[in-house]
Amino acid sequence: MKTEVYSWRVSPDLKTGLEREARRRKMSLSAVLDLAAQDWLKRTDVDQNDDEKQRNLHQAASACFGIFAGDDPRRSEKVRQAVRQRLRRRHGR
DSSP states (O other): OOOOOOOOOHHHHHHHHHHHHHHHOOOOHHHHHHHHHHHHHTTTTTSSSHHHHHHHHHHHHHTOOOOOOOOHHHHGHHHHHHHHHHHHHHHOO
16 A cells, blocks of 8 residues: 655656656556656665675775785874875876
8 A cells, every 4th residue: 555655846848758658558657657666776776785785885996995014103194195105106107
């Protein structure tokens, strides 16, 4: 049973297209909107839980991460300088 209401403004062209599609499918406009929303949710992979999303994002980003190793206890204070030196060596700037 549907109990929730959601409304939004659309352009006249979009409204006309949605109404045309509803008539073509012999469905109500709300049924067409339900189908469109359900299809969009499936395509955006909403079922994936947040922990899994975070793992995937971290894994993708980790390819871009660099590692600074060393015995300097003040390394974090000098990170800007170290990054700039590394970029100069890598890119000749």
